[in-house]
Amino acid sequence: MEDTILKTILDKSDWLIITIFVLYLSFQIFMYWLKQKRALKTDESIQQQYMRSIESINNKLKIISVQYGCELSKEAAILIIHNFYFNFANSIASEIYEMQKKENSHDKIIRNIENRLLILNYEKIQELDSFIYRGRNLITFTTGKIVDAQKIINIVNIYSDKNSMLREEIQNLLSIESSIVIKRLN
16 A cells, blocks of 8 residues: 555544455455456456446445444545446446447437436435445435436437447546535535
């Protein structure tokens, strides 16, 4: 770990140090494994494996939070928010790609995306609800949903025929949304 990160977390609570260590260790194991398998995997399968690792880290964080009942530091809250929004962006992009493979009708894809966004928004908001910062659940720093469905639909309408740009634009949108939530932490 970098010296600055170590200095920052040494004066924090024990559970935060454990959390950071688990995240760091998970990341290092994942990066080692990724380097070993990179030559054999396509970009899509690597991204799916990365998403599973991120989801595993999310689950470990939830268990630690529930087990110790501790409040997050600002740094941990920011890390969790970034992680949730990035995970959400990739989930939405993957869903859209799958729908495009199955459906030929653009209107049907849009209706399916609207329905799926409602479900994913609800699931992610429930996950954020288990983390506490400054005595409030992280959900209270959001607008009540991860992202407005209309913003995603606008991106799909513009970039649906440019597959390589669709994921990037959704990630950019959700990066902006996560920045708004992080500003509310202050």
